[in-house]
Amino acid sequence: MSTNVLVLSAGTRNKIIQYFKMALTDKSGKRIGNVIATDMSELAPSVYEADKFYKVPRMTADGYIDVILDICKKEKVTGVCSLIDPELSLLAEHNREFKDIGVTVIGSAYEICESCLDKWKMFCWLEEHHYNCAKTYIDKELFYKDLNEGKIQFPVFVKPVKGSASIAISKVHSREMLDALFSNTDSQLMIQEYLSGQEIGVDCYIDMLSKEVVSIFCKNKIVMRAGETDKAVSFKDDRLFQLVTQFVREFGFCGQIDIDIFEVDGKYYISEVNPRFGGGYPHAYECGVNHMELIVNNLNGIVNKPNIGRYAEGIYMMKYNEVMIKNGEQI
Ligand SMILES: Nc1ncnc2c1ncn2[C@@H]1O[C@H](COP(=O)(O)OP(=O)(O)O)[C@@H](O)[C@H]1O
Ligand SMILES: [Mg+2]
Incomplete structure:
Protein backbone atom coordinates (compact mmCIF):
# COMPACT_ATOMS: atom_id res chain seq x y z
CA MET A 1 0.00 0.00 0.00
CA GLY A 107 0.48 18.12 13.99
CA SER A 108 -0.31 18.98 17.59
CA ALA A 109 -3.65 18.96 19.41
CA TYR A 110 -6.14 21.84 19.07
CA GLU A 111 -5.43 23.55 22.42
CA ILE A 112 -1.71 23.42 21.73
CA CYS A 113 -2.05 25.01 18.29
CA GLU A 114 -4.24 27.74 19.81
CA SER A 115 -1.73 28.45 22.59
CA CYS A 116 0.97 28.91 19.97
CA LEU A 117 -1.14 31.38 17.98
CA ASP A 118 -1.68 33.46 21.11
CA LYS A 119 1.64 34.84 22.38
CA TRP A 120 0.04 35.98 25.66
CA LYS A 121 -1.20 32.46 26.37
CA MET A 122 2.26 31.13 25.61
CA PHE A 123 3.87 33.63 27.98
CA CYS A 124 1.43 32.72 30.80
CA TRP A 125 2.22 29.03 30.33
CA LEU A 126 5.99 29.59 30.27
CA GLU A 127 5.88 31.72 33.39
CA GLU A 128 3.63 29.30 35.25
CA HIS A 129 5.98 26.42 34.40
CA HIS A 130 9.13 28.36 35.36
CA TYR A 131 10.80 28.59 31.97
CA ASN A 132 12.95 31.67 31.26
CA CYS A 133 10.98 34.00 29.00
CA ALA A 134 10.62 37.72 28.33
CA LYS A 135 8.49 39.46 30.96
CA THR A 136 5.25 40.37 29.17
CA TYR A 137 2.29 42.74 29.66
CA ILE A 138 -1.01 43.11 27.83
CA ASP A 139 -2.17 45.79 30.26
CA LYS A 140 -0.39 49.07 29.44
CA GLU A 141 -1.23 50.60 32.83
CA LEU A 142 0.30 47.64 34.64
CA PHE A 143 3.40 48.10 32.50
CA TYR A 144 3.58 51.80 33.47
CA LYS A 145 3.19 50.89 37.13
CA ASP A 146 6.13 48.46 36.88
CA LEU A 147 8.09 51.03 34.87
CA ASN A 148 7.62 53.61 37.66
CA GLU A 149 8.67 51.04 40.23
CA GLY A 150 11.81 50.21 38.22
CA LYS A 151 10.75 46.62 37.59
CA ILE A 152 11.14 47.04 33.82
CA GLN A 153 12.95 49.58 31.62
CA PHE A 154 12.86 50.92 28.08
CA PRO A 155 13.53 49.77 25.43
CA VAL A 156 10.74 47.24 25.25
CA PHE A 157 9.49 45.09 22.41
CA VAL A 158 5.90 45.55 21.23
CA LYS A 159 4.10 43.03 19.03
CA PRO A 160 0.55 41.85 18.29
CA VAL A 161 -0.65 39.07 20.62
CA LYS A 162 -1.75 37.10 17.56
CA GLY A 163 0.92 38.32 15.15
CA SER A 164 2.95 36.43 12.59
CA ALA A 165 5.70 37.00 10.00
CA SER A 166 7.15 39.86 12.12
CA ILE A 167 4.27 42.15 11.08
CA ALA A 168 3.72 45.25 13.30
CA ILE A 169 6.66 44.57 15.62
CA SER A 170 8.56 47.51 17.16
CA LYS A 171 11.40 48.27 19.52
CA VAL A 172 9.99 51.03 21.71
CA HIS A 173 12.07 53.62 23.56
CA SER A 174 9.54 55.97 25.13
CA ARG A 175 6.05 56.44 26.57
CA GLU A 176 5.15 58.66 23.63
CA MET A 177 5.99 55.94 21.15
CA LEU A 178 4.19 53.28 23.20
CA ASP A 179 1.03 55.38 23.54
CA ALA A 180 1.08 56.15 19.80
CA LEU A 181 1.35 52.44 18.95
CA PHE A 182 -1.51 51.50 21.27
CA SER A 183 -3.81 54.22 19.97
CA ASN A 184 -3.10 53.45 16.31
CA THR A 185 -3.98 49.79 16.18
CA ASP A 186 -7.04 47.58 16.02
CA SER A 187 -5.16 44.45 17.07
CA GLN A 188 -4.31 43.60 20.66
CA LEU A 189 -0.68 44.43 21.44
CA MET A 190 1.67 43.15 24.08
CA ILE A 191 4.69 44.76 25.67
CA GLN A 192 7.71 42.57 26.22
CA GLU A 193 11.03 42.94 27.97
CA TYR A 194 13.54 43.58 25.15
CA LEU A 195 15.73 40.52 24.74
CA SER A 196 19.13 41.57 23.53
CA GLY A 197 21.07 38.47 22.63
CA GLN A 198 21.63 35.69 20.12
CA GLU A 199 18.47 34.51 18.35
CA ILE A 200 18.21 30.76 17.89
CA GLY A 201 15.94 28.59 15.78
CA VAL A 202 15.17 25.00 16.75
CA ASP A 203 13.56 22.43 14.44
CA CYS A 204 12.22 19.57 16.47
CA TYR A 205 10.34 16.34 15.72
CA ILE A 206 8.18 14.63 18.30
CA ASP A 207 7.40 11.05 17.29
CA MET A 208 3.66 10.84 16.62
CA LEU A 209 3.50 7.28 18.01
CA SER A 210 5.78 7.31 21.07
CA LYS A 211 5.29 11.07 21.72
CA GLU A 212 9.03 11.25 22.49
CA VAL A 213 11.31 13.98 21.17
CA VAL A 214 13.41 12.15 18.59
CA SER A 215 15.17 14.91 16.67
CA ILE A 216 16.45 18.42 17.47
CA PHE A 217 18.39 20.78 15.19
CA CYS A 218 19.71 24.12 16.51
CA LYS A 219 20.91 27.09 14.53
CA ASN A 220 22.14 30.54 15.43
CA LYS A 221 20.32 33.10 13.34
CA ILE A 222 22.67 35.54 11.61
CA VAL A 223 20.32 37.60 9.44
CA MET A 224 16.51 37.81 9.46
CA ARG A 225 14.46 39.06 6.52
CA ALA A 226 10.66 39.57 6.42
CA GLY A 227 10.22 37.50 9.59
CA GLU A 228 12.24 34.57 8.30
CA THR A 229 15.76 33.39 8.94
CA ASP A 230 17.84 34.42 5.94
CA LYS A 231 21.27 33.28 7.10
CA ALA A 232 22.10 30.92 9.95
CA VAL A 233 24.74 28.52 11.24
CA SER A 234 24.20 25.15 12.94
CA PHE A 235 25.40 24.48 16.50
CA LYS A 236 24.93 21.94 19.25
CA ASP A 237 24.54 22.31 22.98
CA ASP A 238 23.46 19.52 25.33
CA ARG A 239 21.99 22.06 27.75
CA LEU A 240 19.72 23.38 24.99
CA PHE A 241 18.80 19.85 23.85
CA GLN A 242 17.73 19.09 27.43
CA LEU A 243 15.74 22.30 27.79
CA VAL A 244 13.94 21.71 24.47
CA THR A 245 13.20 18.07 25.36
CA GLN A 246 11.73 19.01 28.72
CA PHE A 247 9.70 21.94 27.35
CA VAL A 248 8.30 19.95 24.42
CA ARG A 249 7.35 17.02 26.64
CA GLU A 250 5.68 19.23 29.24
CA PHE A 251 3.76 21.26 26.65
CA GLY A 252 2.67 18.11 24.83
CA PHE A 253 3.63 18.88 21.23
CA CYS A 254 3.37 16.26 18.51
CA GLY A 255 5.01 16.01 15.07
CA GLN A 256 7.01 18.84 13.56
CA ILE A 257 7.60 22.10 15.46
CA ASP A 258 9.79 25.18 15.13
CA ILE A 259 10.88 27.06 18.27
CA ASP A 260 12.31 30.60 18.59
CA ILE A 261 14.76 30.94 21.47
CA PHE A 262 17.05 33.77 22.65
CA GLU A 263 20.34 33.33 24.43
CA VAL A 264 20.98 36.23 26.79
CA ASP A 265 24.00 36.15 29.13
CA GLY A 266 24.29 32.39 28.85
CA LYS A 267 20.60 31.79 29.63
CA TYR A 268 18.09 30.39 27.14
CA TYR A 269 14.74 32.20 26.86
CA ILE A 270 11.87 30.50 25.04
CA SER A 271 10.08 33.02 22.81
CA GLU A 272 7.56 31.33 20.53
CA VAL A 273 6.62 28.09 18.82
CA ASN A 274 5.18 27.40 15.39
CA PRO A 275 3.87 23.80 15.47
CA ARG A 276 4.71 23.17 11.79
CA PHE A 277 7.67 23.22 9.39
CA GLY A 278 9.32 26.63 9.83
CA GLY A 279 10.70 28.61 6.91
CA GLY A 280 14.24 27.69 7.95
CA TYR A 281 13.71 23.90 8.01
CA PRO A 282 15.73 23.32 4.78
CA HIS A 283 18.85 24.15 6.83
CA ALA A 284 18.19 21.15 9.10
CA TYR A 285 17.33 18.86 6.18
CA GLU A 286 20.46 19.76 4.22
CA CYS A 287 22.49 18.96 7.36
CA GLY A 288 21.02 15.45 7.28
CA VAL A 289 18.18 16.01 9.75
CA ASN A 290 15.44 14.37 7.67
CA HIS A 291 12.08 14.83 9.38
CA MET A 292 10.11 13.79 6.28
CA GLU A 293 11.54 10.30 6.72
CA LEU A 294 10.45 10.32 10.38
CA ILE A 295 6.93 11.33 9.33
CA VAL A 296 6.73 8.60 6.68
CA ASN A 297 7.93 6.04 9.26
CA ASN A 298 5.21 7.14 11.68
CA LEU A 299 2.56 7.02 8.96
CA ASN A 300 3.64 3.42 8.33
CA GLY A 301 3.35 2.51 12.02
CA ILE A 302 7.10 2.60 12.65
CA VAL A 303 8.27 4.28 15.89
CA ASN A 304 11.41 6.43 15.46
CA LYS A 305 14.21 6.09 17.99
CA PRO A 306 15.64 9.28 19.55
CA ASN A 307 18.51 10.54 17.41
CA ILE A 308 19.30 13.95 18.81
CA GLY A 309 22.23 16.10 17.71
CA ARG A 310 23.35 13.82 14.86
CA TYR A 311 24.49 16.65 12.57
CA ALA A 312 27.56 18.78 12.04
CA GLU A 313 28.16 22.12 13.71
CA GLY A 314 29.31 25.19 11.80
CA ILE A 315 27.20 24.52 8.69
CA TYR A 316 25.92 27.78 7.18
CA MET A 317 22.61 28.33 5.39
CA MET A 318 22.12 31.25 3.00
CA LYS A 319 18.74 31.74 1.36
CA TYR A 320 18.34 33.01 -2.18
CA ASN A 321 15.46 33.55 -4.60
CA GLU A 322 14.35 31.24 -7.38
CA VAL A 323 11.73 31.66 -10.09
CA MET A 324 9.36 29.21 -11.75
CA ILE A 325 8.22 29.72 -15.35
CA LYS A 326 5.07 28.10 -16.80
CA ASN A 327 3.10 28.87 -19.91
CA GLY A 328 -0.62 29.54 -19.53
CA GLU A 329 -1.66 26.01 -20.63
CA GLN A 330 0.25 24.47 -17.73
CA ILE A 331 -1.50 26.63 -15.12
N1 LIG B 1 11.15 40.24 23.42
C1 LIG B 1 11.84 40.44 22.30
N2 LIG B 1 12.99 41.14 22.32
C2 LIG B 1 13.70 41.38 21.19
N3 LIG B 1 13.31 40.95 19.98
C3 LIG B 1 12.18 40.25 19.87
C4 LIG B 1 11.38 39.95 21.03
N4 LIG B 1 10.31 39.23 20.63
C5 LIG B 1 10.42 39.09 19.30
N5 LIG B 1 11.54 39.69 18.83
C6 LIG B 1 11.96 39.75 17.40
O1 LIG B 1 10.80 39.87 16.60
C7 LIG B 1 10.66 38.76 15.71
C8 LIG B 1 9.19 38.37 15.57
O2 LIG B 1 8.65 38.05 16.83
P1 LIG B 1 7.93 36.67 17.12
O3 LIG B 1 7.49 36.68 18.53
O4 LIG B 1 8.83 35.55 16.70
O5 LIG B 1 6.64 36.75 16.22
P2 LIG B 1 6.24 36.21 14.77
O6 LIG B 1 7.39 35.40 14.24
O7 LIG B 1 5.02 35.39 15.00
O8 LIG B 1 5.94 37.45 13.97
C9 LIG B 1 11.55 37.68 16.32
O9 LIG B 1 12.01 36.78 15.33
C10 LIG B 1 12.65 38.48 16.95
O10 LIG B 1 13.60 38.86 15.96
MG1 LIG C 1 8.79 34.03 15.23
Whole structure:
Protein backbone atom coordinates (compact mmCIF):
# COMPACT_ATOMS: atom_id res chain seq x y z
CA MET A 1 0.00 0.00 0.00
CA SER A 2 1.32 3.44 -0.82
CA THR A 3 1.84 6.28 1.65
CA ASN A 4 0.34 9.48 0.34
CA VAL A 5 1.04 12.85 1.93
CA LEU A 6 -1.19 15.89 1.50
CA VAL A 7 0.44 19.30 2.08
CA LEU A 8 -2.06 22.14 2.55
CA SER A 9 -1.40 25.80 1.77
CA ALA A 10 1.90 24.84 0.16
CA GLY A 11 2.54 28.36 -1.16
CA THR A 12 6.19 28.98 -1.93
CA ARG A 13 7.52 26.09 0.14
CA ASN A 14 8.87 24.11 -2.84
CA LYS A 15 11.57 22.39 -0.80
CA ILE A 16 9.07 20.86 1.59
CA ILE A 17 7.31 19.19 -1.35
CA GLN A 18 10.61 18.03 -2.87
CA TYR A 19 11.76 16.55 0.46
CA PHE A 20 8.49 14.65 0.93
CA LYS A 21 8.82 13.24 -2.60
CA MET A 22 12.32 12.02 -1.76
CA ALA A 23 11.08 10.43 1.46
CA LEU A 24 8.49 8.63 -0.65
CA THR A 25 11.08 7.15 -3.01
CA ASP A 26 12.69 3.77 -2.22
CA LYS A 27 16.36 2.86 -2.63
CA SER A 28 15.84 1.64 -6.18
CA GLY A 29 14.34 5.01 -7.11
CA LYS A 30 10.75 3.72 -7.20
CA ARG A 31 8.09 5.99 -5.76
CA ILE A 32 6.23 4.49 -2.81
CA GLY A 33 3.62 7.21 -2.53
CA ASN A 34 2.40 10.53 -3.82
CA VAL A 35 2.68 14.07 -2.56
CA ILE A 36 -0.47 16.06 -3.14
CA ALA A 37 -0.47 19.82 -2.61
CA THR A 38 -3.24 22.37 -2.23
CA ASP A 39 -3.32 26.13 -2.40
CA MET A 40 -5.97 28.77 -3.01
CA SER A 41 -3.86 30.11 -5.87
CA GLU A 42 -2.74 28.29 -8.99
CA LEU A 43 0.25 30.64 -8.95
CA ALA A 44 1.71 29.06 -5.81
CA PRO A 45 4.98 27.69 -7.25
CA SER A 46 5.33 24.74 -4.87
CA VAL A 47 2.19 23.03 -6.19
CA TYR A 48 3.99 22.32 -9.50
CA GLU A 49 6.55 20.24 -7.61
CA ALA A 50 3.82 17.98 -6.27
CA ASP A 51 2.51 14.82 -7.95
CA LYS A 52 -0.95 16.34 -7.91
CA PHE A 53 -2.35 19.80 -7.20
CA TYR A 54 -5.79 20.89 -6.06
CA LYS A 55 -6.84 24.51 -6.10
CA VAL A 56 -9.03 24.99 -3.03
CA PRO A 57 -11.10 27.83 -1.52
CA ARG A 58 -9.66 30.10 1.17
CA MET A 59 -9.37 28.13 4.43
CA THR A 60 -11.97 30.36 6.09
CA ALA A 61 -14.63 29.58 3.44
CA ASP A 62 -17.72 27.53 4.36
CA GLY A 63 -17.26 23.88 3.57
CA TYR A 64 -13.48 24.16 3.25
CA ILE A 65 -12.78 21.18 5.48
CA ASP A 66 -15.18 19.01 3.43
CA VAL A 67 -13.21 19.87 0.31
CA ILE A 68 -10.03 18.70 2.07
CA LEU A 69 -11.69 15.51 3.36
CA ASP A 70 -12.88 14.76 -0.20
CA ILE A 71 -9.34 15.16 -1.55
CA CYS A 72 -8.13 12.77 1.17
CA LYS A 73 -10.65 10.13 0.11
CA LYS A 74 -10.01 10.55 -3.59
CA GLU A 75 -6.23 10.45 -3.28
CA LYS A 76 -6.12 7.79 -0.52
CA VAL A 77 -4.17 10.20 1.67
CA THR A 78 -2.29 8.72 4.64
CA GLY A 79 -1.17 11.91 6.37
CA VAL A 80 -2.05 15.61 6.08
CA CYS A 81 -0.15 18.68 7.24
CA SER A 82 -0.42 22.42 6.75
CA LEU A 83 2.30 25.02 6.33
CA ILE A 84 0.33 28.00 7.70
CA ASP A 85 -0.51 28.73 11.34
CA PRO A 86 -4.30 29.29 11.37
CA GLU A 87 -4.86 26.04 9.49
CA LEU A 88 -3.08 24.00 12.18
CA SER A 89 -5.94 24.59 14.63
CA LEU A 90 -8.50 23.81 11.92
CA LEU A 91 -6.90 20.44 11.15
CA ALA A 92 -6.60 19.61 14.85
CA GLU A 93 -10.24 20.56 15.40
CA HIS A 94 -11.30 18.05 12.73
CA ASN A 95 -8.82 15.37 13.76
CA ARG A 96 -11.62 12.84 14.38
CA GLU A 97 -13.09 13.21 10.88
CA PHE A 98 -9.66 12.65 9.34
CA LYS A 99 -9.04 9.65 11.57
CA ASP A 100 -12.37 8.14 10.57
CA ILE A 101 -11.22 8.01 6.94
CA GLY A 102 -7.78 6.68 7.88
CA VAL A 103 -5.87 9.98 7.66
CA THR A 104 -3.33 11.09 10.28
CA VAL A 105 -3.18 14.82 11.01
CA ILE A 106 0.55 15.55 11.22
CA GLY A 107 0.48 18.12 13.99
CA SER A 108 -0.31 18.98 17.59
CA ALA A 109 -3.65 18.96 19.41
CA TYR A 110 -6.14 21.84 19.07
CA GLU A 111 -5.43 23.55 22.42
CA ILE A 112 -1.71 23.42 21.73
CA CYS A 113 -2.05 25.01 18.29
CA GLU A 114 -4.24 27.74 19.81
CA SER A 115 -1.73 28.45 22.59
CA CYS A 116 0.97 28.91 19.97
CA LEU A 117 -1.14 31.38 17.98
CA ASP A 118 -1.68 33.46 21.11
CA LYS A 119 1.64 34.84 22.38
CA TRP A 120 0.04 35.98 25.66
CA LYS A 121 -1.20 32.46 26.37
CA MET A 122 2.26 31.13 25.61
CA PHE A 123 3.87 33.63 27.98
CA CYS A 124 1.43 32.72 30.80
CA TRP A 125 2.22 29.03 30.33
CA LEU A 126 5.99 29.59 30.27
CA GLU A 127 5.88 31.72 33.39
CA GLU A 128 3.63 29.30 35.25
CA HIS A 129 5.98 26.42 34.40
CA HIS A 130 9.13 28.36 35.36
CA TYR A 131 10.80 28.59 31.97
CA ASN A 132 12.95 31.67 31.26
CA CYS A 133 10.98 34.00 29.00
CA ALA A 134 10.62 37.72 28.33
CA LYS A 135 8.49 39.46 30.96
CA THR A 136 5.25 40.37 29.17
CA TYR A 137 2.29 42.74 29.66
CA ILE A 138 -1.01 43.11 27.83
CA ASP A 139 -2.17 45.79 30.26
CA LYS A 140 -0.39 49.07 29.44
CA GLU A 141 -1.23 50.60 32.83
CA LEU A 142 0.30 47.64 34.64
CA PHE A 143 3.40 48.10 32.50
CA TYR A 144 3.58 51.80 33.47
CA LYS A 145 3.19 50.89 37.13
CA ASP A 146 6.13 48.46 36.88
CA LEU A 147 8.09 51.03 34.87
CA ASN A 148 7.62 53.61 37.66
CA GLU A 149 8.67 51.04 40.23
CA GLY A 150 11.81 50.21 38.22
CA LYS A 151 10.75 46.62 37.59
CA ILE A 152 11.14 47.04 33.82
CA GLN A 153 12.95 49.58 31.62
CA PHE A 154 12.86 50.92 28.08
CA PRO A 155 13.53 49.77 25.43
CA VAL A 156 10.74 47.24 25.25
CA PHE A 157 9.49 45.09 22.41
CA VAL A 158 5.90 45.55 21.23
CA LYS A 159 4.10 43.03 19.03
CA PRO A 160 0.55 41.85 18.29
CA VAL A 161 -0.65 39.07 20.62
CA LYS A 162 -1.75 37.10 17.56
CA GLY A 163 0.92 38.32 15.15
CA SER A 164 2.95 36.43 12.59
CA ALA A 165 5.70 37.00 10.00
CA SER A 166 7.15 39.86 12.12
CA ILE A 167 4.27 42.15 11.08
CA ALA A 168 3.72 45.25 13.30
CA ILE A 169 6.66 44.57 15.62
CA SER A 170 8.56 47.51 17.16
CA LYS A 171 11.40 48.27 19.52
CA VAL A 172 9.99 51.03 21.71
CA HIS A 173 12.07 53.62 23.56
CA SER A 174 9.54 55.97 25.13
CA ARG A 175 6.05 56.44 26.57
CA GLU A 176 5.15 58.66 23.63
CA MET A 177 5.99 55.94 21.15
CA LEU A 178 4.19 53.28 23.20
CA ASP A 179 1.03 55.38 23.54
CA ALA A 180 1.08 56.15 19.80
CA LEU A 181 1.35 52.44 18.95
CA PHE A 182 -1.51 51.50 21.27
CA SER A 183 -3.81 54.22 19.97
CA ASN A 184 -3.10 53.45 16.31
CA THR A 185 -3.98 49.79 16.18
CA ASP A 186 -7.04 47.58 16.02
CA SER A 187 -5.16 44.45 17.07
CA GLN A 188 -4.31 43.60 20.66
CA LEU A 189 -0.68 44.43 21.44
CA MET A 190 1.67 43.15 24.08
CA ILE A 191 4.69 44.76 25.67
CA GLN A 192 7.71 42.57 26.22
CA GLU A 193 11.03 42.94 27.97
CA TYR A 194 13.54 43.58 25.15
CA LEU A 195 15.73 40.52 24.74
CA SER A 196 19.13 41.57 23.53
CA GLY A 197 21.07 38.47 22.63
CA GLN A 198 21.63 35.69 20.12
CA GLU A 199 18.47 34.51 18.35
CA ILE A 200 18.21 30.76 17.89
CA GLY A 201 15.94 28.59 15.78
CA VAL A 202 15.17 25.00 16.75
CA ASP A 203 13.56 22.43 14.44
CA CYS A 204 12.22 19.57 16.47
CA TYR A 205 10.34 16.34 15.72
CA ILE A 206 8.18 14.63 18.30
CA ASP A 207 7.40 11.05 17.29
CA MET A 208 3.66 10.84 16.62
CA LEU A 209 3.50 7.28 18.01
CA SER A 210 5.78 7.31 21.07
CA LYS A 211 5.29 11.07 21.72
CA GLU A 212 9.03 11.25 22.49
CA VAL A 213 11.31 13.98 21.17
CA VAL A 214 13.41 12.15 18.59
CA SER A 215 15.17 14.91 16.67
CA ILE A 216 16.45 18.42 17.47
CA PHE A 217 18.39 20.78 15.19
CA CYS A 218 19.71 24.12 16.51
CA LYS A 219 20.91 27.09 14.53
CA ASN A 220 22.14 30.54 15.43
CA LYS A 221 20.32 33.10 13.34
CA ILE A 222 22.67 35.54 11.61
CA VAL A 223 20.32 37.60 9.44
CA MET A 224 16.51 37.81 9.46
CA ARG A 225 14.46 39.06 6.52
CA ALA A 226 10.66 39.57 6.42
CA GLY A 227 10.22 37.50 9.59
CA GLU A 228 12.24 34.57 8.30
CA THR A 229 15.76 33.39 8.94
CA ASP A 230 17.84 34.42 5.94
CA LYS A 231 21.27 33.28 7.10
CA ALA A 232 22.10 30.92 9.95
CA VAL A 233 24.74 28.52 11.24
CA SER A 234 24.20 25.15 12.94
CA PHE A 235 25.40 24.48 16.50
CA LYS A 236 24.93 21.94 19.25
CA ASP A 237 24.54 22.31 22.98
CA ASP A 238 23.46 19.52 25.33
CA ARG A 239 21.99 22.06 27.75
CA LEU A 240 19.72 23.38 24.99
CA PHE A 241 18.80 19.85 23.85
CA GLN A 242 17.73 19.09 27.43
CA LEU A 243 15.74 22.30 27.79
CA VAL A 244 13.94 21.71 24.47
CA THR A 245 13.20 18.07 25.36
CA GLN A 246 11.73 19.01 28.72
CA PHE A 247 9.70 21.94 27.35
CA VAL A 248 8.30 19.95 24.42
CA ARG A 249 7.35 17.02 26.64
CA GLU A 250 5.68 19.23 29.24
CA PHE A 251 3.76 21.26 26.65
CA GLY A 252 2.67 18.11 24.83
CA PHE A 253 3.63 18.88 21.23
CA CYS A 254 3.37 16.26 18.51
CA GLY A 255 5.01 16.01 15.07
CA GLN A 256 7.01 18.84 13.56
CA ILE A 257 7.60 22.10 15.46
CA ASP A 258 9.79 25.18 15.13
CA ILE A 259 10.88 27.06 18.27
CA ASP A 260 12.31 30.60 18.59
CA ILE A 261 14.76 30.94 21.47
CA PHE A 262 17.05 33.77 22.65
CA GLU A 263 20.34 33.33 24.43
CA VAL A 264 20.98 36.23 26.79
CA ASP A 265 24.00 36.15 29.13
CA GLY A 266 24.29 32.39 28.85
CA LYS A 267 20.60 31.79 29.63
CA TYR A 268 18.09 30.39 27.14
CA TYR A 269 14.74 32.20 26.86
CA ILE A 270 11.87 30.50 25.04
CA SER A 271 10.08 33.02 22.81
CA GLU A 272 7.56 31.33 20.53
CA VAL A 273 6.62 28.09 18.82
CA ASN A 274 5.18 27.40 15.39
CA PRO A 275 3.87 23.80 15.47
CA ARG A 276 4.71 23.17 11.79
CA PHE A 277 7.67 23.22 9.39
CA GLY A 278 9.32 26.63 9.83
CA GLY A 279 10.70 28.61 6.91
CA GLY A 280 14.24 27.69 7.95
CA TYR A 281 13.71 23.90 8.01
CA PRO A 282 15.73 23.32 4.78
CA HIS A 283 18.85 24.15 6.83
CA ALA A 284 18.19 21.15 9.10
CA TYR A 285 17.33 18.86 6.18
CA GLU A 286 20.46 19.76 4.22
CA CYS A 287 22.49 18.96 7.36
CA GLY A 288 21.02 15.45 7.28
CA VAL A 289 18.18 16.01 9.75
CA ASN A 290 15.44 14.37 7.67
CA HIS A 291 12.08 14.83 9.38
CA MET A 292 10.11 13.79 6.28
CA GLU A 293 11.54 10.30 6.72
CA LEU A 294 10.45 10.32 10.38
CA ILE A 295 6.93 11.33 9.33
CA VAL A 296 6.73 8.60 6.68
CA ASN A 297 7.93 6.04 9.26
CA ASN A 298 5.21 7.14 11.68
CA LEU A 299 2.56 7.02 8.96
CA ASN A 300 3.64 3.42 8.33
CA GLY A 301 3.35 2.51 12.02
CA ILE A 302 7.10 2.60 12.65
CA VAL A 303 8.27 4.28 15.89
CA ASN A 304 11.41 6.43 15.46
CA LYS A 305 14.21 6.09 17.99
CA PRO A 306 15.64 9.28 19.55
CA ASN A 307 18.51 10.54 17.41
CA ILE A 308 19.30 13.95 18.81
CA GLY A 309 22.23 16.10 17.71
CA ARG A 310 23.35 13.82 14.86
CA TYR A 311 24.49 16.65 12.57
CA ALA A 312 27.56 18.78 12.04
CA GLU A 313 28.16 22.12 13.71
CA GLY A 314 29.31 25.19 11.80
CA ILE A 315 27.20 24.52 8.69
CA TYR A 316 25.92 27.78 7.18
CA MET A 317 22.61 28.33 5.39
CA MET A 318 22.12 31.25 3.00
CA LYS A 319 18.74 31.74 1.36
CA TYR A 320 18.34 33.01 -2.18
CA ASN A 321 15.46 33.55 -4.60
CA GLU A 322 14.35 31.24 -7.38
CA VAL A 323 11.73 31.66 -10.09
CA MET A 324 9.36 29.21 -11.75
CA ILE A 325 8.22 29.72 -15.35
CA LYS A 326 5.07 28.10 -16.80
CA ASN A 327 3.10 28.87 -19.91
CA GLY A 328 -0.62 29.54 -19.53
CA GLU A 329 -1.66 26.01 -20.63
CA GLN A 330 0.25 24.47 -17.73
CA ILE A 331 -1.50 26.63 -15.12
N1 LIG B 1 11.15 40.24 23.42
C1 LIG B 1 11.84 40.44 22.30
N2 LIG B 1 12.99 41.14 22.32
C2 LIG B 1 13.70 41.38 21.19
N3 LIG B 1 13.31 40.95 19.98
C3 LIG B 1 12.18 40.25 19.87
C4 LIG B 1 11.38 39.95 21.03
N4 LIG B 1 10.31 39.23 20.63
C5 LIG B 1 10.42 39.09 19.30
N5 LIG B 1 11.54 39.69 18.83
C6 LIG B 1 11.96 39.75 17.40
O1 LIG B 1 10.80 39.87 16.60
C7 LIG B 1 10.66 38.76 15.71
C8 LIG B 1 9.19 38.37 15.57
O2 LIG B 1 8.65 38.05 16.83
P1 LIG B 1 7.93 36.67 17.12
O3 LIG B 1 7.49 36.68 18.53
O4 LIG B 1 8.83 35.55 16.70
O5 LIG B 1 6.64 36.75 16.22
P2 LIG B 1 6.24 36.21 14.77
O6 LIG B 1 7.39 35.40 14.24
O7 LIG B 1 5.02 35.39 15.00
O8 LIG B 1 5.94 37.45 13.97
C9 LIG B 1 11.55 37.68 16.32
O9 LIG B 1 12.01 36.78 15.33
C10 LIG B 1 12.65 38.48 16.95
O10 LIG B 1 13.60 38.86 15.96
MG1 LIG C 1 8.79 34.03 15.23
